Amino acid sequence: MNEPARILSPATAQTWWRGATIYQIYPRSFADSNGDGVGDLPGITAHLPYVASLGVDAIWISPFVKSPQADFGYDVSDYRDVDPIFGTLADFDVLIAKAHALGLRVLIDQVWAHTSDQHPWFVESRSSRDNPKADWYVWADAKADGSPPNNWQSVFGGPAWTWDARRGQYFMHNFLKEQPQLHVHNAAVQEELLAITRFWLDRGVDGFRIDAINFAMHDPALTDNPPAPDDGTPRTRPFDFQLHKYNQSHADLPAFLESVRGVFDEYDGRFSVAEVGGADSEREMKLFTHGDARLNTAYGFDFLYAPALTPDIVRDALEKWPSDAGAHWPSWAFENHDAPRAITRWAAPEHRAAFARAKMLLLACLRGNIFLYYGEELGLGQVDIAYDDLQDPEAIANWPLTLSRDGARTPMPWSADAPQLGFSNAKPWLPVGPDHAALAVDVQERDAASILHYTRRAIAFRNAHSALRWGDLTFVDAGEGLLAFERQSEGERMLCVFNLGATPRDWSAPGGWRTVEALGDTANDALGPFAARIAISER
Known part of the structure; x- marks a missing residue:
């Protein structure tokens, strides 16, 4: 398999990730x-x-x-x-x-x-209230009636607190109870x-x-x-x-x-x-x-x-x-x-x-x-x-x-x-x-x-167009049901128009643009279902 050619802009060579x-x-x-x-x-x-x-x-x-x-x-x-x-x-x-x-x-x-509740840090933290990692997780006392410290709920269902008899406190978990909250403060x-x-x-x-x-x-x-x-x-x-x-x-x-x-x-x-x-x-x-x-x-x-x-x-x-x-x-x-x-x-x-x-x-x-x-x-x-x-x-x-x-x-x-x-x-x-x-x-x-x-x-x-990888983006009006925007960078200006639906849409490229990528049915001044046209400015 041949790997597609890649480009590096001198302005972004030190930041490979930008537009990656x-x-x-x-x-x-x-x-x-x-x-x-x-x-x-x-x-x-x-x-x-x-x-x-x-x-x-x-x-x-x-x-x-x-x-x-x-x-x-x-x-x-x-x-x-x-x-x-x-x-x-x-x-x-x-x-x-x-x-x-x-x-x-x-x-x-x-x-x-x-972390996991099986991480050695948590095993040590739950063992007592005065061990070296006692404050590495989020612990809190029960309310006077024994209920959790507050009303926080976990993403996966139920309170974000689980009682631990070893410490006589609740520990916090935003997700599973097997995922105790690190005290990142x-x-x-x-x-x-x-x-x-x-x-x-x-x-x-x-x-x-x-x-x-x-x-x-x-x-x-x-x-x-x-x-x-x-x-x-x-x-x-x-x-x-x-x-x-x-x-x-x-x-x-x-x-x-x-x-x-x-x-x-x-x-x-x-x-x-x-x-x-x-x-x-x-x-x-x-x-x-x-x-x-x-x-x-x-x-x-x-x-x-x-x-x-x-x-x-x-x-x-x-x-x-x-x-x-x-x-x-x-x-x-x-x-x-x-x-x-x-x-x-x-x-x-x-x-x-x-x-x-x-x-x-x-x-x-x-x-x-x-x-x-x-x-x-x-x-x-x-x-x-x-x-x-x-x-x-x-x-x-x-x-x-x-x-x-x-x-x-x-x-x-x-x-x-x-x-x-x-x-x-x-x-x-x-x-x-x-x-x-x-x-x-x-x-x-x-x-x-x-x-x-x-x-x-x-x-x-x-990867072949600096406008797409690094350029600015500006939305333009292309008519009902169409998505259109321009990308521009380093002297290159491109127009991207998409029909994201199953209904054909009328659209014709304005003057001064040359199509460089067409997808689907783009004939007869229209964009067919799920069709797109990408054009580059010749001005």
């Missing part, structure tokens, strides 16, 4: 090298040439450090070692070396808001997190995606959260009934992020992205990435749970990050491990192939960094996981009202005719998608018109 395309790998589901039904680091390493062939700049690997797997790696029991189900530190070193040899940077997940905890940062950067890691960073600091006064107004949205969890004003995003958090950035700046070319969700995410993302002393960018949820991809939704999301905002540089994803596959959310079955191409070209034209989720380049849809096969603790706890995240985490289909579609020679931890054989990598490699080949084309197209 990053490929997310969920390690449990990418490739199993040892036949235990779970993907692993050697499996990833073996398939890195395929990833490089997409033309992406970097990979982001979801958690692979030691963990009891209560939340599949987001419950860490050792920040400095690899969980045996994924391999060893030596395996990770091989992966880093292979990725770098292929021109790929490597990002890893860091989970700093909480504590200077000793902060120093340890900075030391962990240096550990991985010293191993050659190029950056972090920092999980749920807005949950990392709470209000020490433990003030009750106010109720959330009822806007008619279905509420499936107690968490949905509150405004999360006090259990997260304390005003001290940006100062800690400046300390993190200070460590990153000790190394060349390192990159940090904050994951931020919730009702106040726009303000928090800009706060956490403000100026040159905090994190580089933030990764939000504008598209991940959107029920449709419409011009209004795209425009609303991108206009929050205007080009004149200077230091504020966004990151975008249509899919990830926590959200249903976009192709299932956004397109009827008969339109999915055409829509997958339009979606990919649109992503390639957005201002900011873009993230692809493994299998997105194949057009994989959401898999309906039977209750007996569920692994997702949130879905099990809230069945059937919470859609399982497992349906977006099923095994990567490498070979249509191989057992388990080439993912493993054993029963995989989640079932393969029943319709994924037709979308397998080997099938699409043989088809020049496949979604896989079009993904490579879209990424190469982005």
Whole structure:
């Protein structure tokens, strides 16, 4: 496979990540090298040439450090070692070396808001109220009637407090009770997190995606959260009934992020992205990435749970990050491990192939960094996981009202005719998608018109134009049902027009523009269903 040509702008050579395309790998589901039904680091390493062939700049690997797997790696029991189900530190070193040899940077997940309850820090912390790590987690006394200290609720259901008889106190957890909240206000905890940062950067890691960073600091006064107004949205969890004003995003958090950035700046070319969700995410993302002393960018949820991809939704999301905002540089994803596959959310079955191409070209034209989720380049849809096969603790706890995240985490289909579609020679931890054989990598490699080949084309197209990778973005009016915007950088000006629906729309290119990329039916002064035209100014 030939890797698409890449370009580096002299103005951005020192910031490779700006405008980068990053490929997310969920390690449990990418490739199993040892036949235990779970993907692993050697499996990833073996398939890195395929990833490089997409033309992406970097990979982001979801958690692979030691963990009891209560939340599949987001419950860490050792920040400095690899969980045996994924391999060893030596395996990770091989992966880093292979990725770098292929021109790929490597990002890893860091989970700093909480640990596993099996982490040695928590084991020590819960043992007494006066041990050296007694204040490394968030502990509080019961109210006089024995009830929890306040009304905070956990994301996965129930109070954000669990009683611990060893200490005679409650400990806080924003997620599972197996994920006790780190006391990141504590200077000793902060120093340890900075030391962990240096550990991985010293191993050659190029950056972090920092999980749920807005949950990392709470209000020490433990003030009750106010109720959330009822806007008619279905509420499936107690968490949905509150405004999360006090259990997260304390005003001290940006100062800690400046300390993190200070460590990153000790190394060349390192990159940090904050994951931020919730009702106040726009303000928090800009706060956490403000100026040159905090994190580089933030990764939000504008598209991940959107029920449709419409011009209004795209425009609303991108206009929050205007080009004149200077230091504020966004990151975008249509899919990830926590959200249903976009192709299932956004397109009827008969339109999915055409829509997958339009979606990919649109992503390639957005201002900011873009993230692809493994299998997105194949057009994989959401898999309906039977209750007996569920692994997702949130879905099990809230069945059937919470859609399982497992349906977006099923095994990567490498070979249509191989057992388990080439993912493993054993029963995989989640079932393969029943319709994924037709979308397998080997099938699409043989088809020049496949979604896989079009993904490579879209990424190469982005990489070949400075206006798309780094340029400003300005929306323009193209008529009903159409999304249109201009991108401009370094003397290059481009017009991007998309029909994201199944109804043809009238549109003709204005004078002075030359079409450089057309998708779908663009004849007769119209854009057909899921068609697009990208033009470059000749003036």
